[in-house]
Amino acid sequence: MIPKSYMTSNEIIKSAVRRAGLPKSNSTFTDEDFLAFANEEMDTGLVPSVLVAHEDYFLTSDDIVIDPNINRYEIPARATGNKLRDLSYVDNSGNVYEMVRIPIDFVPDYNTSYNYSNKGYTYYIQNNQVILTPTSAPLTPGFFRFSYYMRPNRLVLLKDVGVISDINLLTGEIALSNVPNDFSTQQKFDFVSVISPHRTLKKDLVATGLNGTTKVITFATTDIPSTLKIGDHVCIAETAAIPQVPSDLHVVLAHRVAARCLESLGDQEGLQAANVKLAELEQKTQTIINDRVEASPLKIVNRRGVLRRGRTTGRSGR
Numbered sequence: 001m002i003p004k005s006y007m008t009s010n011e012i013i014k015s016a017v018r019r020a021g022l023p024k025s026n027s028t029f030t031d032e033d034f035l036a037f038a039n040e041e042m043d044t045g046l047v048p049s050v051l052v053a054h055e056d057y058f059l060t061s062d063d064i065v066i067d068p069n070i071n072r073y074e075i076p077a078r079a080t081g082n083k084l085r086d087l088s089y090v091d092n093s094g095n096v097y098e099m100v101r102i103p104i105d106f107v108p109d110y111n112t113s114y115n116y117s118n119k120g121y122t123y124y125i126q127n128n129q130v131i132l133t134p135t136s137a138p139l140t141p142g143f144f145r146f147s148y149y150m151r152p153n154r155l156v157l158l159k160d161v162g163v164i165s166d167i168n169l170l171t172g173e174i175a176l177s178n179v180p181n182d183f184s185t186q187q188k189f190d191f192v193s194v195i196s197p198h199r200t201l202k203k204d205l206v207a208t209g210l211n212g213t214t215k216v217i218t219f220a221t222t223d224i225p226s227t228l229k230i231g232d233h234v235c236i237a238e239t240a241a242i243p244q245v246p247s248d249l250h251v252v253l254a255h256r257v258a259a260r261c262l263e264s265l266g267d268q269e270g271l272q273a274a275n276v277k278l279a280e281l282e283q284k285t286q287t288i289i290n291d292r293v294e295a296s297p298l299k300i301v302n303r304r305g306v307l308r309r310g311r312t313t314g315r316s317g318r
Helices: 009-020 031-051 104-110 247-265 268-289 306-311
Strands: 059-065 072-074 086-091 096-098 122-126 129-133 142-149 162-168 173-176 188-192 200-206 209-211 216-218 233-236
Touching: 009 031, 009 247, 009 268, 031 247, 031 268, 104 122, 247 268
Parallel strands: none
Antiparallel strands: 059 142, 072 129, 086 096, 086 142, 122 129, 162 173, 162 233, 173 216, 188 200, 188 233, 209 216
8 A cells, every 4th residue: 555645633643642652542632632732733833834935825716706786895714814815806808907905094095086997996904804995986897806825624533524435527426435424414515635735625515415325425516626536535614634734744733733742741851852853843844845936936026116106007105
């Protein structure tokens, strides 16, 4: 059997137990405790360290069809930190136009004018909403593209996800090697890839049928992405059995969980040694996730600089 390059949540737990030197008959921590540690370390440690590389890991986008009757749109609920990477307007021909965020105190200056050649809007953020301005401007057909860093799904045990054993693209039937107890047509589901970085291929889907006897779950054929493969996972929405970061970082997560165990046990000597090793691991893995295209480093361009101001028709100030 070819060894996997990634670790499931079950394997993260086993690795953490070994690293912390816990006895095999461990009764101090339950699987739920380990998963809680892992999810907390994903949120407060691993995800921020990946984002700081500024290499657009976790980047995804939702296209929202323009509704001519509304001017307020919610930031996608799965956006990390409830923030956007970018917001743009796309017309029905597929042309993409920049939308410009303004401070709320600039709103009176934009009450009656369109921006960027009448192709989009300025907008401001209020709480968790994008609010278009001017509110009375005619809406051009198309959609808004919300680009954001998608929050990784919460880790669950492998038994709580369905492993795909067959896919019928004509009927929408997906055969599973196992049907978790919590699966039902009342739930929403995600398709999660087992290939690094284990991204969510499609999210918040509703199953049209579920047969626990034949281990078959059915979705609308239009909901099944072409990239879905045998071996991938069907998960209850916002859950996953594989940490949704590059596989190279899974060992770092296991070590973080081990350190949390040592901290909870009050083993200061073990914790100190674990933290030294963690710093070494993080330094080495940071070189892996930086500069995703080494021969072509990202060029930063100030699109609103003085030298480029004459090339656009947008307003640059009050």
